[in-house]
Every structure is written in structure tokens, then in C-alpha cells.
Amino acid sequence: MKLNRIFISSILLCSLWFNSVLKAQTITVLQQDKPTSIRGLSVVDDNTAWISGSKGYIAKTNDGGKTWDWQQIKGYEKSDFRDIEAFNDKEAVIMSSGTPSLILKTVDGGQTWHEKYRKTDTTYFLDAMDFADNLHGYILGDPINNKFLLLETKDGGETWNESNNAPNALPGEASFAASGTCLRVSDKEAIYIVSGGSNARLISLQPHNNQWQYSNLPLTHEKSSEGAFSISIGQNTGIIVGGDYASDKKTDSVATILAVHPVLTFTPSQTGPAGFQSSVEHIKSGMFLSTGTPGSNITTNGGQTWKQIDSTSFNVCRRAKHGKLVLLAGNSGKIAVLKL
Template structure:
């Protein structure tokens, strides 16, 4: 249960069904940017084609305001020993970032001046709690997710843009399975859309999706068809509206094989159907792009779906952990060795 916590432009490509090579793909590729660091970025928060934030290992937070041509290191000076796994940004100046770990290593930082200064707005004081990811439905309302405490997942909530946080009551949270937890892999184990929120799990016999329609006060849970186990389950969720969602995952110990590793829902997460043609390998991040088009990324490559996640096609062989797209149609990906890229189309 602790393993998941301590978790060149690539050639345009498409996996040949049943083969091992690549053939020309659907006109997409990632363009790497020069970040000047070797940190691993699992937290990614693009705002537009010009502005993006990334957060990762060794307390590193980067920000660009020129489309990735240059990056500034703007992380909190007291966070060098911590691991950022999620960041949410509202513009070039305002962002909220989450570090992970047991007890006080789980913290939330907020900035309103582009990272020149940060305020620690939450420090976990429960030695059992371990926060994995956070989400904001608007500039004021946000949620953070912890692995189970006392048999139930824990929700942390803010109503003032991340300046203050409060642990939510657990009466409306279903019981967790004995070995169930969430994966702090790409900042997308918890996502939201308006009053709706969802989080995904693994670790036990069944990978599940929890959903809320009241801003995170009460939750319902549904089984998914994705395989689950000690290092397997759903690693990432994406919803383009309250009904249509995609789940991706697999087992990070077997990166090159992930049968039934992607699924879709059309009813807000109550029922899930395995993709007809899936990526086939472990994927840690998924994001909607435009309309029914979605992108998925992982250590072994990137895939695109033009039909809402039902079928996927490989277009890149490079390693990424997280992917996110903005309202202006810009898509970004981030991962190990300082890799941050923009989508070329």
C-alpha cells in the first residue's frame, strides 16, 4: 500500500494491432519544452496555450507564461524535501498545490502572486491520513482526497479558494474495501464538474468509482470493470460533463500490459463499459480535449480517442505521467526527467 505513494520529441506513432512497431498516427505529436530540471512532474495545471504550471518531486513547481519557451522555478522554499503530486491553477498568478505523504508530509500550499510567495494553508495532523489529489470546481470550491481513515475515504474541503480547509464529516461516505486506496499518480484520481465530483480507487479486489452530486458532502460508489490489486486499479478519471466520463489505469508494475485498462460511462459513473479498443498498456492520466476527443498518457506512450474513449489509437512512444487540456484547445503533458510537452496538431 505504500508503493503507490512513492511512485527528443517522440516519434509520431500508432501501435500496429498485434505488432510491436509503429506506423504513422493521427497527425498528433508532443513537442518537448526545455524545463532545465530533472524533477518528475505528476502535477500539471495548464491555464491556456501560454500559461501552465507543473508540480513534482523535490518540492519543484514550475510556471510558464510564454507557452513553454521558458520556465521559472517558483516552488515554496520550505518544500524541497516534499513531493508535489497535484496542482490546480486559475490564472498566471493564482494556484493551489498538494504534497503527499503520511502525517505532516501531506500539505496544501497556495499562491496569489505567481509563486513569488506561498502560504501553507493545510498541514495534515493525522498520522493515518495520506492525501492523494485535489480538484476545484470553480475558483472558490475545492476538494482533496485522503486514503481511508477509520475505514472510510476522507474528504478535505475549501470554500475560499484554498485559503482555509476543513475535514468533511464521513457520514455520507460509503465504507472502503479492506485494501482500497487511491493512486497519487497524475493529480486526477479526484475530479469535479460543478456540484458533481468523482474519485477512483484500486488496491483491493475491485476498482471502484465514488461519485457525489452535492459538492462532496455525500457519495455513492460503483464497481468498475478495470482490474484491481495491490498496485492495480483506476489511476485517472476525466469527465466532460456530469454524464460522460473515462477511466484509465492498469498496474504500474506491468506497464506494457493492461487488459481492460480503460472504460467509459454515460450515466455519471454509475455504470462502466470496457473500451472496445483500449490502449493495452498502463495509463496514469486521461483528459478530454475537444468534444468527444480524449488523450491518455503513461510511461510507455500516449493514445488518442476520437469517439469518447470507446476506441484508442497510439500516437506517441514517450513517457508521461499526466495530461491536461484547456478551454482554448491547448493540451500539455508532463512526467519524469523534467519532461513537459505541448501537443502539436
């Protein structure tokens, strides 16, 4: 009897601790009411971050998100900058997804932007961008002739070339330009791509290996609005999220746990996020944040169970490359911070 009481007490204490950890996470809106939909977000450190959005808008903060310097880039007022990669407070690269497909770069904090890539062919649609380091990066685009478009730079975004080793695509398969996180490149130059539509897959390329690996994901798919939207890799463990943006309240098959070593394996979450999620980010050991139009969710046990912490709609969430700052962004110029 005494042992049972001790056991029950231990369970209650663990439950109270877990709930207190989740209650400690809050999201606070910093900016909103701007005429742009933000999907590009790059957090450099605890002070500097950049965002990019529709109608040619970008913004930068140097004080951790308290204030933002906004601009609509002249001559690119119709561009939809779906992703941005910032290296510091002076240097950043942005990509526009529509026609023409564009890549621009600044080295003076956004005072001037220089065009580094332009494609007027309507078959080109850019989805996401990521860098292994300040020089070596990739941009993923929709499939052309049954192959994903993969652009590569080795000089920090000054020049871009189509990769000779682009992954294969199945009919009706594509990636989503929803948050710039359907493509991830590790600092060891492993490449991870998630897809949706007719198939939901993880497409990966490990360092020093020219053979792409293709893995089916236990996420909802088949319709053009369904599939895997985002991936984030932690310490040998990752999370992939998605769902159906056309029915964003559906909670079935919206998240899976990815084990990277020794082989790729997938385990659906026991309790998933509350609906469709367009972005996921590793925060710290065992903790991931995901967000989407139905709100934001957090897991503290590596994706096994999730808890909704906010019902505000966002498109993207990102953590500082060098620091702890975590920001979110979405429609109407909305920018928020996760407080741990």
C-alpha cells in the same frame, strides 16, 4: 456489384480519414532534464500553466509552454507536490502528499508561498485536488478508519476542513496519487473518485444528494499496483483508465467508457490504450487523450478504440480550462505539448 464497390470505397475513405486524424496528433517535448518528478499540472488557458513535482519544485509558463520559470520552494525541498490547482498567472494552490501532508498557496505568481494546512500524522496521505470554481474545492486522501479522507475549502484554498460526509472505503482499497486526476469535481459540484487496490470502483456524489454511489469498474484490480487511476468527464460521457503500474505493458482492462446520464453505466473499450495509463483528459467532442509510462494514446470515438501516438513516458496530461492548450508532464522535469 456497383453498390458493393461504393460500399467498399466508403469504408476505405472512412478508414483513411480516421488514420489521418490520428496521424495529425503529435507530442513534442518542451522541457526536460530537471531533478523532479512532475505529477501536478494545471493549465489555465492557452498561455498560462503551472506544474508541481518532487523535491519542492514548481514551474510556471506564460507563453504556452515555450519557456518556464522554475523554482524550488525554500524550506520545502523534501516535499512531494503531487498536485496543483492554478486559477490564473498569480494564484495557485499546491499539495504535498507525504509526511507532513501540506497545502500551500501563492497569490503573487509564486514569489511567496503560505502554508494553509499541515498534518504530521503519518496516516494522512493526500492523493489529488480539484475545484468546482475558484472558491470551492476538495482534496482526496487515502482512507483512514475505512473512510476516504476528504478535505474541503470554500474560500479558494485559504482554509481546509475535513468533510463530515466522506465516502466509505473497502479493506485494501485506496486511490493513487499518480496524476492528480483520480478526483474530479464538475462545475455543477458533482464529485467523482476512482480507486484501486483490492477493488476498482467509481465513487460519486451528485449535486444536492448526500448519498455516495459506489460502482464496481471493469478494470484490472486486486494487487496494490492495480486499479483505476484517472477519470475525465466529457459531455455526459467519461473515460476511466488505469491498469497495473508494476506491469505497465499489460493491455487488458485498462480503460472503460462511462455514461453519466440517465444512470451510470460502464462499457469496456473495444481496443484499449497500449498499457497502463495514469491520466486521461477530455480534449473535445469524442476525443480523449491518455498517458502513462508506456506512452500516450488517443481516441476520437469516445473511448471505443484507442491508438498509441507516442511511446514517451509521462505521468499526467491536462487541457486548458479556458482554451485549447494540452500539456503533458512526467519524470526528470519532462514537459510536452500535444499538437492537434
